[in-house]
Amino acid sequence: MNKKKVISNKEIDRLGDRIRQESPNLSNITLESLQQYRSSHEESLSKIFNILCEIKRNINNSSIASFRIKRFESIIGKLKRYPKMKFNRMWDIGGCRCILNSEKEIYKLREEIGKVLDIRKEYDYIKKPQEEGYKSLHLFVSLKNDDKVIEIQLRNKFFHNWATLVEITDLLFEAKLKEYKDDKTLLRFHFLLSKNELVLGEKKEFAKIVSSYNYFEKLSEVFSRNYLKVREQWTGINTSHRHKYYLIETSKDQVPIITAYERYKDAESHYFESFKKNSKANIVLTHLPKASYQQISLAYSNYILTVHDFFDKSLGIIENLVIESLKKGKIIDFYRYYILYNKIVFGHFDNIINEIHFSNEIFASIISKKKRKRRNKKNREWSIDIKNQVKNLISKYNSISDKLRETLSTNWGYKFIFRKIARSIEKKYEKELRVKITSKNL
Incomplete structure (x- = not known):
């Protein structure tokens, strides 16, 4: 039986330095090394995801859980934004997400996770939201006797909808809010949406931004174009219990394409080849057991671009x-x-x-x-x-x-x-x- 090659922390950090130096055009050797490192998270990620699914059933069985391995462009972008970060400390390469109904369910799930997994670090953006309004509970966990750290994001539906809308705005307006916070007006728009209550002056400000950016018109133009075609795709996709992995590719000018797979390796291989052909393609590979259209459109509304x-x-x-x-x-x-x-x-x-x-x-x-x-x-x-x-x-x-x-x-x-x-x-x-x-x- 062939054992997978273990990559040392020093090798990982050297890979990170190489990516920074070569970006945006990575050599095939660097790209293959990055793919190997990404794929090395799959086993730990899968085990932790199964544990998460078992736990969440007792809290809210209808909650939506998914996992993904961080996209190439997200890894490259993060390494460039944080030039002093050691690559081996980028703990969100493998990530799970669970979308629940309430804050109470989030903290109950966190409590149960702590009983079976080692929580290495925790960021509570619910009690202390980020400046622009982002709210979520981030846990960095690992299995016993496993050095791989996996991120778990716990959100309620409101927090999740807000976060995906930021990414939708980024895509449609090329605003780069998530990484660079470039457009202050749209940043303010999302901050207002993150609040539970708005005073009258804030409501007027919100309406003014909606009108000046033609926000609904632009959103509706893309959503109405995509919705019918994506819904048609979904009726034709084989979503039997065997098909649990989904590759979603989108852009503001094209209808999203959803492909279903039985095996993770096939889906990951397709993703890798797609990235090599077009490094600017906006593609995500996710795992959603027993997926429905409602689940995938909520969990990945920033990729499906059909409804929000x-x-x-x-x-x-x-x-x-x-x-x-x-x-x-x-x-x-x-x-x-x-x-x-x-x-x-x-x-x-x-x-x-x-x-x-x-x-x-x-x-x-x-x-x-x-x-x-x-x-x-x-x-x-x-x-x-x-x-x-x-x-x-x-x-x-x-x-x-x-x-x-x-x-x-x-x-x-x-x-x-x-x-x-x-x-x-x-x-x-x-x-x-x-x-x-x-x-x-x-």
Whole structure:
């Protein structure tokens, strides 16, 4: 039986120095050495991930757990940002992540992890968030008699959605917020989103940034382009229990590509070859046992680029601005915020109409009974997802309509003008929506 070559800490550090010197164009020898070092984490990572999955079942069985080995470009970028860092001390080469429902579950899971794994270091960014608003609990753990250190990130869904949105912004606006914090306005935008509550001035600031960057329009353009194609891919991907490894490749100009694998070695080999062909490709290889579309789109929304939960929070902020401007009799503010609100809501309705039409076309095009049967489950999931989206949007629109009626029912001078403005805005977007529905024969 051949034993794997053990790489000493000095060899690892020399490799790190070589990467810094050769970057951005690594020689084949350096690239092969880096691949060997990355792959050396796989066994420890897999064992720790299995332990994590066993523990989290007793805390929240529906929580989402995944693992990955740090991407080439992330390793190279980190070595360049921290020129004095010893490569053997980069402890996040192998990483697990668990997305839970609450902070209480995070700390309960941390407590249980500490009973079975050696926690070498811990960073609590929940109790002490990073300056820009990042929150997560980072544990650096190892097995007994194993020198490999693996990072475990514990987040709730809100923390995770915030972190992935930063990466989405980086990709769409080339802002480099995560590494270099270049764009101060977008950094401020994400900081505001990280807060549990915003005062009125912060809400206005948030809306101003959304408008000036055309944030929703850019997001919607990419998401609506990707969503239908990715969803179509997913209905065709063989996601049996044997397929647990997923390679996701994305860019702001191309539809993400998802490939499923039974064996980790095959997936890792494909990733390595893809990187050698294009070192700038944005690719992640992950392990998600029993993956569903909802799981993979939540866990890797920064790669899937199809949907994001921050939509609800943002809409809530703008709704509040609409009602506040109405209460204070500020006609221009009301007009501006209510147009923004309707633009976002009806833009989302427009995407849903496209989705319904596209999903109907896909299913109608499947002639083979065998293929229809295999895809039935995923099509049902898709149909339920569409219905939930529609319910959510209708609920939000009914909510703001009720609040408008309630506020306008008070007897004050400008209510006729406000009612007229609100109705003219609603009619404009409702007309556009009816035209779209008719054009799709729905």
